[in-house]
Each structure stands twice: as structure tokens, then as C-alpha cells.
Amino acid sequence: MPRPPAPESRRRPSPSAITAVLALSGTLVALMQTLVVPLLPDFPGILGVTADDASWLVTATLLSSAVATPIVSRSADMYGKRKMMVVCLAIMVAGSVMAAVGGAFVWLIIGRALQGFSSALIPVGISIMRDELPKEKMGSAVALMSATLGIGSALGLPLAGVLYESLGWASIFWVSAAAGALLLLAVVLVVPESKVRTPGSFDYAGALVLSGALAALLLAISKGGSWGWGSEPVLLLFLTAAILLAAWVPYELKVRQPMVDLRTSARRPVLMTNLASLLIGFSMFANMLLTTQQLQLPAVTGYGFELSVITAGLCMVPSGLAMVVFAPLSGRIIRIFGGKTALMAGALVMIVGYVGRVFFYDSIAWVIIGSTVVSVGTAIAYAAMPTLIMGAVPITETASANGLNSLVRAIGTSTSSAAIAAVFTSVTMSVGDTRLPSFDAFRDIFWLAAAASAASMLAAVFIPRAAGVRRPPATAAGAAELVVQGRVLAPDHRPLTPAVVTVLQTDGDPVDWSRVDTEGNYSVALPGAGKYLMVANAAGWAPMAEVFDFDGRTLKQNFMLRERLELGGSVTAGGRPVAGAMVTLLEASGEHLATTRTDDDGTYAFPLPLAGRYVVTMLHPVTLQAVARKLAVDNRSVALDFAAPPVEETSGERVGA
Structure with missing residues (x-):
């Protein structure tokens, strides 16, 4: 007689509902990053501050997101992914309300900094997709979530203009608060809490030093143009970042449970994917900035179209919609050809788009087409990155690994903004009494973005081919993943490190793997109860392989390696x-x-x-x-x-x- 499904499985939300809620979180992140951008020229007059002071409304979000993303992502692996999504959304809503009611400039800065916590929703949401969605829906779901970054950015520009002109500047923060509150409720009701956890203690010292290094680095990059790249504050910030990173790296290699597993991050699939992500992030952000600027510049320049902020923002909507439309194609490419091919294909489409923009720029239609082609390439490439990362790291580290990847992309976008500002201030033309960037400046950035895309293709060449995210089917209907822990020991019970534990299905399919910490502890995720082949290997010792039958209750398994090489x-x-x-x-x-x-x-x-x-x-x-x-x-x-x-x-x- 067939066994009835467990009550928990009957109450389980549908994969489509989970995907929709998580994808909306990606849209919210993009909105937080772009909603204030159209208002930056007006904020100095509204708040009684300088233009450089007003730019802190963007910089504060950038810095807080850089700090929050790796910390929240690591916490999600340790304490619960849905729990950390709820925390991020609550902080974002609080920041939005604070910015709306505070009135004073300092409250807006604090509110915008709290809004930056929303950036961690993307890596945490993608890791939830890996935990909760069927294998056949993973690629398209991740592609859709990546695409919502584009539609969120495209909608943020015209939406901010409409809200500002109709309801005033505070309305953009009230809308943010309302959207965040609704999404928080949806996460609580729809998204299940993952059972996959990495036990242990949080690396507070590593988090503190990394936060300081990232804040110094990104502040130097974002303010280098206005403060001067050779100014003492900028040089001091770069020096501080270098010193902190020089202290952080050896510490992370020695600490028991590091904030970032540098040994895993240095593996070729992860390292090359992150390098490609940095370059794709540079190219992606250039497309958005260049398009809106070209559409708004005066027609007397010979290449501008003198559109309003709202109209220029509406011209970006096709790019965002194209990313959503091509999301299923991205998932299909990943499923059939693998993430490496998808990443290279996306970069190639971006190159075509940028080269086309060099030669076809004399009409709004050509600008929109060029921007849309680049966005399609971005959608394909962005969809491939999380897939490659999750296929190369232990299951219990997917959130923190995706968080690092998101952080690397953020560094790429910040560098892109700084490079564009530097070129625009050096390659100019006179329009009356005003100096504006000439089209040669745009052309230089187009070529630079195309070169960055080509370099990302080169980095992808060195990514080993892999089947994608390891997600074997569960052993029974409604079965939840099990986290198995243990230690790798020598005959005298000393912990062995470095060591690795690998888990395979009895038919040879890979399940998970884990690198042990400094005390010999490992943690792997199994798709359910059943028999698994487990292999332990430590440097200088003969490996050990054994089949274990896990019943879902006894989830401890130590390995004692007895033959020293x-x-x-x-x-x-x-x-x-x-x-x-x-x-x-x-x-x-x-x-x-x-x-x-x-x-x-x-x-x-x-x-x-x-x-x-x-x-x-x-x-x-x-x-x-x-x-x-x-x-x-x-x-x-x-x-x-x-x-x-x-x-x-x-x-x-x-x-x-």
C-alpha cells in the first residue's frame, strides 16, 4: 500500500510561489540601489547640502551592502536562510521609514545605510532556491532572480521620477517601506526554513576586519573622482584596505571556522567565476549609466537626445523586460550546456552589444537596441554565476559563497562608476559655457566594457566543466536534507587537517563535500535517509572509504585514518x-x-x-x-x-x- 505523504509535504508551498517571492526580493534590491539616483541633482536644494554631500545617499548604501552581504550570507548558512532574509527585510523597512520621517540629512544617510542590508537578499535567496526547488527548475529560477536585477534597475529610474513629481521626495521611501513590509510577510508565509545549517561559532574578528577593509576600499573607489585619486584621504583609504586585507588573509587561513573559506575560494572554479563576475559587473553597470546619460544630454552635443529623467528611465524598461524574457533561455542553456558555456555566451552577447553601440548611436531606437542587447547578455551571464558557484562549493556554504560572488560583482560596478567618472571628466567638449563629455568618452567606455566582457570570457575558459549544482533527488517523498557532522582523526585521536570528506550516491553521483576545520570537524548535506559512500582524505594519510546507512536520526560519523603515508x-x-x-x-x-x-x-x-x-x-x-x-x-x-x-x-x- 503506498505510503501517504508526510503532513509537512502537503503544506509545502509550491516551487513557483517560492520562486516568485525570492525573485521579487531581487527586484527590491535593485530598487533600493536606483530609486534615489534620479533625485540626486535635487537633493542639495531640498536638504540644504552640497552635491558632494548628497552623493553620500548612494555611497552609504554601497558601503553598508558591501559590509552586510558577506556577514549576512555567512549567518544564513549558520543560523537559517529564511531567518536572515526576515532580518534583512526588517532592517530595510526600518531604514526606509527612518529616511521618510527623519527629515534631516543625517537621518536620510542612516536610513539609506540600513536599506543597503537588502543586498544580501540575493545570495541568500539563491541559496534557498538550491535547497528548496527541484533540480529541473533550479537553472530557470536562478536566471529569473538574476533578471529581476535588471527590471528593478530599469523600473527604479522612472518610478522615482513619477513619485517625486506627484507625491514628493519622501514618497520614494514610503513606497520602499511598504514594498519591504509586504515582501517580509510573503517570505514568512511562503518561504520554508532550510534545514541545511553549518554549525559552529561566528568569526566576529574576521567579519570586523573584512568590513573595515571593504569599507575603505569601496569608499576610496567611489570618492576617488571627487576627492582626487592622488589626494591623501583616498591614498590613506587604499593603504588601510591593503593593510587590513594583509592581516585578514592569514588570519582566515588559521581560524577554525573562517568568515570566508579562502581555500575553497581559491579553487579554480570559484576563483575564475568570481573574476569573471567582477568583469561582468563592470560591463553591466556601464550599460545603465551610459544609456541614461546619453538620453538626457543636450541634443546640441550631436549625440544626446535631451530627454527628461522619467522618459530616459522609461527607455530602460525594454532592457529590463528583455532580461526577464530571456531568463528561461538562460536556464535552458545552463541545463543543456552547463554554466561555463552560458557565462561565455552571455559575455559574447555583451561584446556584440557594446561594439554595436560604438557605431550605431544616432537615434533613440539604436540606443535602446544596443542597451537591450547588452542586458540580454548580462541576464545570461548573471544566471550562470550562481550555478557555477553552487556547483563548486559545499552545500553547507552556498549562501556565503554566493555572498562573496555578489560582493565581487559590487566591486565591479563601483569600479565601473569610478572609471566612467574619470573618463567623462577628462574627455570633454564645450557646450556654451559648460564642459560636457564628448562622444569619444562614451566610445572609450564602450570599448572598455567590451574588453572587460572579453576578459570575462577568457576567465571562463579556465573554469572546469561541471554538471552544475549538485542536487540529487530525495530518497522519499517529502524527505528533507540531512546534515551529517563528524571529525577526521588520527589513530591517537588528533584532528587531521587539511582533510576533505566527500559523499557519493552508491551509483556514483556526487552529493556533497566538506573541508575540515582546524579541529578536524566536517559538515555535509545529504538529500535524505539512505546509503551513501563517504570518502575521507587527509594530506599524508591513506584515504578511507565506507558505505554508511543513515536513518535520519544518527547524524554523527567520525573517520579515523590509520595508515600514515x-x-x-x-x-x-x-x-x-x-x-x-x-x-x-x-x-x-x-x-x-x-x-x-x-x-x-x-x-x-x-x-x-x-x-x-x-x-x-x-x-x-x-x-x-x-x-x-x-x-x-x-x-x-x-x-x-x-x-x-x-x-x-x-x-x-x-x-x-
Whole structure:
């Protein structure tokens, strides 16, 4: 008789509802970033501040989002993804209300900083999609969420203008607060809390140092144009960022549970994807800034169209809609060809769009078409990035890994804004008494953005091909993922590190993997109860593989590796062991690695070095006879014996060999 589904599975929201709510969160993030942009020219008069002061309404959000994204993403992996979405939305709503009712400039800055917490909704939301959606819907859902960034940015510009002219500047913050409150309610009602957690303690010191480094770096990038790239404040900020990062990296490599797993981030799939993301972020933001500026510049420039803010914003709507329309295509490309191909295809479309914009710019239609083509490429590339990241990191780290990827993209967009400002102030033309950027400035940025897209393609070439996000089917209807923890230990119960635990289905399909922390702890996510092949491997030790049957109740599994890999052997003379002989291990290039002496039975041993070529030397303690041997080491124990003539045959003479 068929087993009825569990009550929890009957109450489970549909994948479409979960996708819709999470995708709307992406739209909200884009709105938070763009709603105040059209009002920046008017805020100095409204608030009685300078134009440079008014720019802090954008800078404050940029800085808080850079700080909040990695911290919230890591917290989501540890304490719950839906919980952190609710926290971010609550903070964003509070900031919106504060900006609307505060009146004074300082309250607007604080409110805009709190709105920046919304940026973490995207990486956390994407990781929820991985946890909650069926495998066949993952690609299109992630693509749609990435596309909502475009539609949110496109809608933010005209929406802000309409609200400002109709209801006043405070209305943009009231609308933000209302949208955030409705989305918060939808998250609570629709989005389930993921059972996949990474236990442990939060890296407060790492978070503090990283926040300081990011704040200094992004503040220097965003203010370099107005303060002067060679000014003391900007140079001091860059120096501060460098010093903090120089201290943060070694600390993160040593701490038990780091804020950012740098070893995982340095793996080629993650590193190259993040590099490509930085470059795509640069190209994407250039498209939005250049399009709106060109449409609003005076017609007397020869390439501007003198449109109002609202009309220029409406011209961006086709770009946003195209991203949504092409989201299913992005998901199909990812599902059939993989994330690497999708990323390269998106970058190629962006190159075509930018090259076209160099030569076709003399009508509004051509500007809209060029912008739309670039946006289509952005949608495809943006959809591929989270897929590549989630396919290369442990399941229990998907939120923090996507948070780092989002942060890298934000650095790319900030750099793009700074580069555009620098070019626009140096490549200019005179229009009456005003200096405006010439079209050569636009052309230079178009080529620069095309070059960045081409460089992202080059980075994608070095991403290994992978099937995509590891999400095997659950073993039973309604089964929830199980998090299994344990330690990798030596025979004397010492933790072994570095070590990795990998989990496979019994048919060979990959499930998850985990790098152990400094105390030997690991954490992996299984799609449900059942039999799994688990493999533990530590540097210098023979790996261990075993099939375990998890019942959903006992979720602890330790590994004790018993066979230590070593380079060893014996030293004899005339068939008798030689005690006290000196044996030295050198790299083939001559660097000294280790020295030991033989025991009473004439044996010696070194921990197995990394794969490579080495020289091993033996020095007899009495005759001073020296012997050297070349040796190639892979990942297996090596036995190397030395035989020397007996003492009586050498008559105490020193012999070299």
C-alpha cells in the first residue's frame, strides 16, 4: 500500500510561489540601489547640502551592502536562510521609514545605510532556491532572480521620477517601506526554513576586519573622482584596505571556522567565476549609466537626445523586460550546456552589444537596441554565476559563497562608476559655457566594457566543466536534507587537517563535500535517509572509504585514518642495520626539507612530502660515507633503502658516492 505523504509535504508551498517571492526580493534590491539616483541633482536644494554631500545617499548604501552581504550570507548558512532574509527585510523597512520621517540629512544617510542590508537578499535567496526547488527548475529560477536585477534597475529610474513629481521626495521611501513590509510577510508565509545549517561559532574578528577593509576600499573607489585619486584621504583609504586585507588573509587561513573559506575560494572554479563576475559587473553597470546619460544630454552635443529623467528611465524598461524574457533561455542553456558555456555566451552577447553601440548611436531606437542587447547578455551571464558557484562549493556554504560572488560583482560596478567618472571628466567638449563629455568618452567606455566582457570570457575558459549544482533527488517523498557532522582523526585521536570528506550516491553521483576545520570537524548535506559512500582524505594519510546507512536520526560519523603515508626505509652495512645514520630530504631544486637519524634497527621515516621530485641523502655515522638518490614521489608511501659497505671494509676511510 503506498505510503501517504508526510503532513509537512502537503503544506509545502509550491516551487513557483517560492520562486516568485525570492525573485521579487531581487527586484527590491535593485530598487533600493536606483530609486534615489534620479533625485540626486535635487537633493542639495531640498536638504540644504552640497552635491558632494548628497552623493553620500548612494555611497552609504554601497558601503553598508558591501559590509552586510558577506556577514549576512555567512549567518544564513549558520543560523537559517529564511531567518536572515526576515532580518534583512526588517532592517530595510526600518531604514526606509527612518529616511521618510527623519527629515534631516543625517537621518536620510542612516536610513539609506540600513536599506543597503537588502543586498544580501540575493545570495541568500539563491541559496534557498538550491535547497528548496527541484533540480529541473533550479537553472530557470536562478536566471529569473538574476533578471529581476535588471527590471528593478530599469523600473527604479522612472518610478522615482513619477513619485517625486506627484507625491514628493519622501514618497520614494514610503513606497520602499511598504514594498519591504509586504515582501517580509510573503517570505514568512511562503518561504520554508532550510534545514541545511553549518554549525559552529561566528568569526566576529574576521567579519570586523573584512568590513573595515571593504569599507575603505569601496569608499576610496567611489570618492576617488571627487576627492582626487592622488589626494591623501583616498591614498590613506587604499593603504588601510591593503593593510587590513594583509592581516585578514592569514588570519582566515588559521581560524577554525573562517568568515570566508579562502581555500575553497581559491579553487579554480570559484576563483575564475568570481573574476569573471567582477568583469561582468563592470560591463553591466556601464550599460545603465551610459544609456541614461546619453538620453538626457543636450541634443546640441550631436549625440544626446535631451530627454527628461522619467522618459530616459522609461527607455530602460525594454532592457529590463528583455532580461526577464530571456531568463528561461538562460536556464535552458545552463541545463543543456552547463554554466561555463552560458557565462561565455552571455559575455559574447555583451561584446556584440557594446561594439554595436560604438557605431550605431544616432537615434533613440539604436540606443535602446544596443542597451537591450547588452542586458540580454548580462541576464545570461548573471544566471550562470550562481550555478557555477553552487556547483563548486559545499552545500553547507552556498549562501556565503554566493555572498562573496555578489560582493565581487559590487566591486565591479563601483569600479565601473569610478572609471566612467574619470573618463567623462577628462574627455570633454564645450557646450556654451559648460564642459560636457564628448562622444569619444562614451566610445572609450564602450570599448572598455567590451574588453572587460572579453576578459570575462577568457576567465571562463579556465573554469572546469561541471554538471552544475549538485542536487540529487530525495530518497522519499517529502524527505528533507540531512546534515551529517563528524571529525577526521588520527589513530591517537588528533584532528587531521587539511582533510576533505566527500559523499557519493552508491551509483556514483556526487552529493556533497566538506573541508575540515582546524579541529578536524566536517559538515555535509545529504538529500535524505539512505546509503551513501563517504570518502575521507587527509594530506599524508591513506584515504578511507565506507558505505554508511543513515536513518535520519544518527547524524554523527567520525573517520579515523590509520595508515600514515611516509617516505622511509633502512640503512645497512654488510647486512647489519646502521643506527644513527643521518638521512636528509631535499627538493630536486636543492632546498632542504627535513633531516632525521636512523633508529637502533637502522630504519628511518619522513611524513610523505607533496608529489614531486626529491633527493634523499644518507651519511654513515662512522665512515662518513655519503650516498644520494633521486626519487619521484606521487601519493603513495615510498620505501628507499641504503646499503653501505661494512665498517671493516672501509678501514675508517671517508668514502664519497
